[in-house]
Amino acid sequence: xxxxxxxxxxxxxxxxxxxxxxxxxxxxxxxxxxxxxxxxxxxxxxxxxxxxxxxxxxxxxxxxxxxxxxxxxxxxxxxxxxxxxxxxxxxxxxxxxxxxxxxxxxxxxxxxxxxxxxxxxxxxxxxxxxxxxxxxxxxxxxxxxxxxxxxxxxxxxxxxxxxxxxxxxxxxxxxxxxxxxxxxxxxxxxxxxxxxxxxxxxxxxxxxxxxxxxxxxxxxxxxxxxxxxxxxxxxxxxxxxxxxxxxxxxxxxxxxxxxxxxxxxxxxxxxxxxxxxxxxxxxxxxxxxxxxxxxxxxxxxxxxxxxxxxxxxxxxxxxxxxxxx
Amino acid sequence: xxxxxxxxxxxxxxxxxxxxxxxxxxxxxxxxxxxxxxxxxxxxxxxxxxxxxxxxxxxxxxxxxxxxxxxxxxxxxxxxxxxxxxxxxxxxxxxxxxxxxxxxxxxxxxxxxxxxxxxxxxxxxxxxxxxxxxxxxxxxxxxxxxxxxxxxxxxxxxxxxxxxxxxxxxxxxxxxxxxxxxxxxxxxxxxxxxxxxxxxxxxxxxxxxxxxxxxxxxxxxxxxxxxxxxxxxxxxxxxxxxxxxxxxxxxxxxxxxxxxxxxxxxxxxxxxxxxxxxxxxxxxxxxxxxxxxxxxxxxxxxxxxxxxxxxxxxxxxxxxxxxxxxxxxxxxxxxxxxxxxxxxxxxxxxxxxxxxxxxxxxxxxxxxxxxxxxxxxxxxxxxxxxxxxxxxxxxxxxxxxxxxxxxxxxxxxxxxxxxxxxxxxxxxxxxxxxxxxxxxxxxxxxxxxxxxxxxxxxxxxxxxxxxxxxxxxxxxxxxxxxxxxxxxxxx
Numbered sequence: 001x002x003x004x005x006x007x008x009x010x011x012x013x014x015x016x017x018x019x020x021x022x023x024x025x026x027x028x029x030x031x032x033x034x035x036x037x038x039x040x041x042x043x044x045x046x047x048x049x050x051x052x053x054x055x056x057x058x059x060x061x062x063x064x065x066x067x068x069x070x071x072x073x074x075x076x077x078x079x080x081x082x083x084x085x086x087x088x089x090x091x092x093x094x095x096x097x098x099x100x101x102x103x104x105x106x107x108x109x110x111x112x113x114x115x116x117x118x119x120x121x122x123x124x125x126x127x128x129x130x131x132x133x134x135x136x137x138x139x140x141x142x143x144x145x146x147x148x149x150x151x152x153x154x155x156x157x158x159x160x161x162x163x164x165x166x167x168x169x170x171x172x173x174x175x176x177x178x179x180x181x182x183x184x185x186x187x188x189x190x191x192x193x194x195x196x197x198x199x200x201x202x203x204x205x206x207x208x209x210x211x212x213x214x215x216x217x218x219x220x221x222x223x224x225x226x227x228x229x230x231x232x233x234x235x236x237x238x239x240x241x242x243x244x245x246x247x248x249x250x251x252x253x254x255x256x257x258x259x260x261x262x263x264x265x266x267x268x269x270x271x272x273x274x275x276x277x278x279x280x281x282x283x284x285x286x287x288x289x290x291x292x293x294x295x296x297x298x299x300x301x302x303x304x305x306x307x308x309x310x311x312x313x314x315x316x317x318x319x320x321x322x323x324x325x
Numbered sequence: 326x327x328x329x330x331x332x333x334x335x336x337x338x339x340x341x342x343x344x345x346x347x348x349x350x351x352x353x354x355x356x357x358x359x360x361x362x363x364x365x366x367x368x369x370x371x372x373x374x375x376x377x378x379x380x381x382x383x384x385x386x387x388x389x390x391x392x393x394x395x396x397x398x399x400x401x402x403x404x405x406x407x408x409x410x411x412x413x414x415x416x417x418x419x420x421x422x423x424x425x426x427x428x429x430x431x432x433x434x435x436x437x438x439x440x441x442x443x444x445x446x447x448x449x450x451x452x453x454x455x456x457x458x459x460x461x462x463x464x465x466x467x468x469x470x471x472x473x474x475x476x477x478x479x480x481x482x483x484x485x486x487x488x489x490x491x492x493x494x495x496x497x498x499x500x501x502x503x504x505x506x507x508x509x510x511x512x513x514x515x516x517x518x519x520x521x522x523x524x525x526x527x528x529x530x531x532x533x534x535x536x537x538x539x540x541x542x543x544x545x546x547x548x549x550x551x552x553x554x555x556x557x558x559x560x561x562x563x564x565x566x567x568x569x570x571x572x573x574x575x576x577x578x579x580x581x582x583x584x585x586x587x588x589x590x591x592x593x594x595x596x597x598x599x600x601x602x603x604x605x606x607x608x609x610x611x612x613x614x615x616x617x618x619x620x621x622x623x624x625x626x627x628x629x630x631x632x633x634x635x636x637x638x639x640x641x642x643x644x645x646x647x648x649x650x651x652x653x654x655x656x657x658x659x660x661x662x663x664x665x666x667x668x669x670x671x672x673x674x675x676x677x678x679x680x681x682x683x684x685x686x687x688x689x690x691x692x693x694x695x696x697x698x699x700x701x702x703x704x705x706x707x708x709x710x711x712x713x714x715x716x717x718x719x720x721x722x723x724x725x726x727x728x729x730x731x732x733x734x735x736x737x738x739x740x741x742x743x744x745x746x747x748x749x750x751x752x753x754x755x756x757x758x759x760x761x762x763x764x765x766x767x768x769x770x771x772x773x774x775x776x777x778x779x780x781x782x783x784x785x786x787x788x789x790x791x792x793x794x795x796x797x798x799x800x801x802x803x804x805x806x807x808x809x810x811x812x813x814x815x816x
Contacts, residue, residue, distance in 0.1 A: 015610070018611075022614060022615075022618075023626065026627070035633045035634075035637055036633060039633050135798075139798075149798075152780075153776065155779065156772050156776040157768075158743075158747070158771060160728065161747070161764075161768055161771075164751060164754055167755075212796070213793075216795070216796050267732070282732055282733070285625045286733045288632075293622065293625060293626055293629065294626075296622055297618055297619075300618060301617040301618045301619070304618075308617075
């Protein structure tokens with residue numbers, strides 16, 4: 001087990017290096033820092049002086065990979081690659097293109113993102129499992145057919161519509177919750193209630209259908225027949241036996257996304273004005289702040305890889321038959 | 326003679342159409358494929374969806390023939406002067422719906438309105454008045470709009486619906502007659518069989534869908550020449566026209582992005598599964614790296630880089646439409662480059678299974694080359710996976726486009742798309758009085774399009790993956806339910 005985890009972490013580091021090289025190539029060689037400067041300052045007629053100044057302020061004036069003018073190890077370390085890519089592994093994100101410290105911003109914004117993501121995830125999982133188990137419980141009846149149809153219909157609606165219509169209904173017409181914003185303390189609940197609700201509803205359709213097939217696959221197995229022939233009620237069979245056995249495939253699909261929740265639901269945060277990582281990323285994209293986008297790519301993939309390792313470990317917890325070697 | 330313009334996405338769409346036609350011809354000649362597609366053709370939900378999709382596809386294609394109209398010669402120009410073309414690139418659809426496109430208002434107006442939605446200062450009889458001004462296009466033919474409007478709308482609606490009904494009736498008769506020719510019964514008999522759902526192909530459901538569409542199209546066609554059927558947006562453009570133009574964007578994104586994933590996924594997936602060892606490791610590493618970057622961020626990074634590139638080379642694009650089109654094309658390509666990992670993983674697993682089978686071993690023993698085995702023995706046997714994934718992903722891409730456009734890395738702001746429509750709807754809902762028709766149009770068109778795509782896709786999956794068939798919901802007929810239970814995969 002420990003061996004396995006160490007090997008997985010080694011592979012994870014390899015992948016992170018790949019991600020890092022990839023983003024470096026994408027951001028610095030496809031277009032030169034000069035192009036970035038011109039775009040960031042804006043306008044066609046930007047003087048070369050302004051470009052140089054922009055680059056010096058952000059440390060983009062150094063050579064990309066090899067600084068032949070620097071002494072000693074400075075040849076390697078006094079470069080854009082070392083400053084901007086290697087340092088990411090030390091979780092030193094450096095300043096954003098607008099001059100603020102990215103690491104500080106990330107620490108500030110992780111809290112609100114988690115406050116939104118964790119309840120959405122847990123409540124969402126609960127609602128989806130209940131809904132899909134009910135679909136299975138009422139199988140071969142009109143209830144299942146209409147529930148299924150509802151789920152298919154919900155799947156066809158873009159998350160953006162749920163947000164717009166939810167904001168309109170609950171904030172503007174019913175005036176139950178504020179349209180957007182964020183505050184700590186007891187106000188947290190009223191600000192987060194609507195984003196959490198919409199986050200659950202917008203994913204309900206597709207996930208319920210997915211879980212339904214997993215439960216249906218489980219229900220054809222022998223142990224279910226045995227349980228039924230023992231005289232157990234259908235409710236007990238479903239909610240105790242089938243649910244526990246179906247947890248394994250559910251784990252695969254959910255644990256991997258768990259760390260990604262820290263990034264927050266990108267659009268949800270930006271629509272509701274929650275100062276989390278998601279809205280930070282979207283603001284950076286709109287402001288064309290390359291440094292932030294690059295850091296977020298790194299953070300996002302690191303979290304994803306952590307999620308994959310967690311998935312493997314949670315397998316052994318959920319199912320003792322699985323041994324990792 | 327106008328100057329024809331072939332935009333990048335146009336050309337790919339034509340090629341795709343040709344490829345689809347070729348596939349259809351191939352499927353008809355292959356007994357196996359024919360049998361499988363027959364399951365799709367007999368699925369009522371899928372065929373209704375196909376009818377709707379065909380109409381959408383027609384709009385998308387009409388919007389994919391572009392040209393630049395010839396300008397009338399300038400006064401006093403030499404007779405042999407080179408012809409001058411408009412700087413505006415138009416499509417066939419633009420030309421067909423010229424009324425709606427050119428009938429611009431100043432700003433918001435409600436569906437079928439005769440007056441603007443907001444008040445303006447006007448000079449009436451020498452006095453300044455603040456009132457709702459008449460629209461320049463909507464209801465401009467009415468003299469006394471307050472009195473004439475209800476009657477005019479009712480009369481036009483009735484005429485339009487009647488026209489639509491007539492068209493639908495003709496369609497029923499046409500289908501009945503055509504069907505009668507192939508089955509050898511009389512047309513009336515054929516019509517009765519359709520009405521009683523006695524046909525193998527669900528003609529009744531398809532014709533009902535087509536009739537509903539015909540009624541709607543008839544109604545719109547009667548009102549559109551003189552009113553804005555779904556109102557106008559902030560800059561006074563017709564909303565219905567934009568919604569129809571958005572269909573093409575959605576179709577282009579869906580089909581091109583799917584197409585762009587295929588070469589990577591097929592070649593790398595099969596190579597990894599066939600060669601195993603080093604090659605497998607390298608390819609797995611590549612797609613793990615790509616798929617470990619959250620897709621929105623990866624796409625955002627690519628799109629930012631393309632923006633820089635396009636900013637640097639403005640001379641490459643002659644007109645605004647061409648520029649917007651290149652951006653659309655590149656967006657689809659990016660979606661493809663970033664999205665092939667999932668399919669490649671599936672194909673790798675499938676190939677791993679296939680290489681152990683006897684016929685592959687036999688081919689190897691006969692000395693068939695690796696490339697030959699992969700092309701002739703493995704590729705045809707994984708194509709069903711490719712097809713299933715391609716149709717299933719299509720609707721997701723349409724939904725994804727809206728999100729990307731919202732994030733700011735989607736299509737060019739000048740391209741009509743559902744994403745840009747929803748984006749503007751965001752501020753319109755919080756406006757007072759509220760503007761709801763823009764959101765309604767985007768919602769209706771998008772849901773109908775995505776729902777049709779999904780219904781069709783799920784039928785294709787059920788046809789090509791028999792395991793999926795066991796999970797269909799059954800309405801409460803005990804007999805069919807029991808049959809389904811029996812048909813569930815036995816261990």
